[in-house]
Amino acid sequence: MSEFFTVVTPPDAWNLLSQHFTPHVRTEQISTMDALDRVLAAPLVSPQDLPEFPRSTVDGYAVNAADTYGASSSLPAFLAVIGEVAMGRMSDLQLGVGEAALVHTGGMVPAGATGVVMVENTQAVDAASIEVLKAVADGENVIQIGEDIRIGDPILAAGHSLRPQDIGGLLALGITRVEVAVPPRVAIISSGDEVVAPDQPVAPGQVRDINSYTLAGLTKRAGGQPILYGIVPDQREALEAAAAKAHSEADIIVLSAGSSVSYRDLSVDVIAGLGAPGVLAHGLSVRPGKPTIVAVADDKPVFGLPGNPVSAMVIFDLVVTPTIRALLGATDRPKQQVQARLARNIASTAGREDYVQVRLEERDGDMWAVPVFGKSNLIYTLVHADGTVKIDLNANGVREGAWVTVFLH
């Protein structure tokens, strides 16, 4: 088999792999509270409006906005207080013209009210009446029914990795269980007559196993479950037996071992014998990492990684990580910090740091950060945002088109 040495580019290797391997995502139902960083297996839609009742965003008085029009401190509007809305209770108050009800932040805005005037903009006259010193608009200081998310609205797509704010957003809707992808099992086989386990003494000529544990860590980071098959001697029968066992137990098989010509010949033979179609690429046009084997055996991807740790890590990131993500059905980009152009002016005040939630959009080849507006009370402001832009303490805002750093969630 040693004549069979077809060097391909990484994109071509990925295309060959995709042609011969169909990722089947296995799924399980788990508690939403335990689902951090897990990948959603099915899209979710909202089972309810959030909130389900109009909520006040301030401490103040629920009013008919029309009753306050033109009100000022010199010409206040006089309203009768008909009661107080208790927190966490259904309010059966019904506001008529000229009436107001005391309401707290997060409390229900009672029927008949169209806005809430902040307590700072009122003055008590007596126990049953107030003066309103500033007009409120219709809907002012009120979160409307479904303003956070509406019943039937899509929440998150299949393939999305659940972030802390996603967990909060799902639990806010009473979604206490979610269907997520099962972590793919990644078999890691180390080989080499000179390689010993890290807890064993080394004799002259021997080295301890490095790659098994580095690759196990990279597997975990990618969302897979590493299974270590230990160190196999550089003998055909031993390597064949280990590879066959791994192929029957795991979803992805990774051989990591010596990079001598004889070992490469041996491993390409063993991989070729595991199943159809066999070796797709023997050699990648990458530095470091050229001596890489990419194969598929009976719908399971098999990789022969270069023996040296730097190449092994580069190649793992390049081909094994995307394969693990494919078996998770994951679609999201990795968590990082990116530069983007701000899609509209953001005003700010010097002496205050502003954190603006943004959605990323690609337009004409540039990445744009589109501010996601929405009250801070809304969990879906976070769920719909890709990241945060910080406006510095001493800045007076940022202009549309300026480059900003987006810290991805």
Added chain:
Amino acid sequence: MSEFFTVVTPPDAWNLLSQHFTPHVRTEQISTMDALDRVLAAPLVSPQDLPEFPRSTVDGYAVNAADTYGASSSLPAFLAVIGEVAMGRMSDLQLGVGEAALVHTGGMVPAGATGVVMVENTQAVDAASIEVLKAVADGENVIQIGEDIRIGDPILAAGHSLRPQDIGGLLALGITRVEVAVPPRVAIISSGDEVVAPDQPVAPGQVRDINSYTLAGLTKRAGGQPILYGIVPDQREALEAAAAKAHSEADIIVLSAGSSVSYRDLSVDVIAGLGAPGVLAHGLSVRPGKPTIVAVADDKPVFGLPGNPVSAMVIFDLVVTPTIRALLGATDRPKQQVQARLARNIASTAGREDYVQVRLEERDGDMWAVPVFGKSNLIYTLVHADGTVKIDLNANGVREGAWVTVFLH
């Protein structure tokens, strides 16, 4: 206490906190294999040279480099083959002048040899002699003793978060147990008469708890251990009892609840009563997130976060995450992608992707990516690198000073 409302900037809040709170890092010994993403509690130095013997990086013949000087295919050097170095074995071969020994990639270079000529550059004459068709330099194709890391060299500093390649690097040296920081316990107390647990039915006027679970996820991401104290009614006695229990059991206490004036007054009172010195800042100059309480009670940080989820998340990132990192003794920057200027020319060949390991250095206000050279066989090339720069398939290299994207490990 409600008159006590001192708005400070986030840096000032952090300074106040630092003045009144000394992070004591608790530590534990764990298996290195289980230490991914844990924070080192003590600096590590290498207990040995790596490698402990000179290793060949190619398949070929160990030779006296001087014996090959001037060799070419038209005028080969003739050498006597005195044996083969078995993998994983001490070689007792001793090369004399005009002698060579067969050696495999990763095998020991025997005594008397100063370089290894690749098998492609040799030609067998008979079973006991070869012709060398190309000269090798002193040290060529050899990893010297201690070239990866030397005995007594610092490996990693206290405060470093262990990455996959660090795990590999430690195990390569036989360091199978490491002392790491114990995850700080972060008590999360939710409050609000309108808040119910996510698995409970909601009546009109009630909402499900969001923040407890979002904050628990952020705590895990920061390296802390969240402890949820459930939902406490907006009553002084209940909140005092929950806060006192949390203060006795956890390292950091986070109150997350309603943002009504009455609740803020109540929580600032409860926090003030927990211990000395008490409330340090009541209000941060941040949007969103102004109504934040920063306090220290008997050397434990206590935070009153704004009730709304966006503010809570921004403020958590701003003050709670750095506090968790401080209690871990963590010093490293978060994992991200950054722009940096390349510190020297990197040559590349079109038709091949290059991945260059770089160390980041700040010089004159710019971030520079300094290539970390070293053979791909060396795990410490990765351990000493901060990230990877990719040179595209069709680029002919990148010039010194050019801006590149560094993907942090």
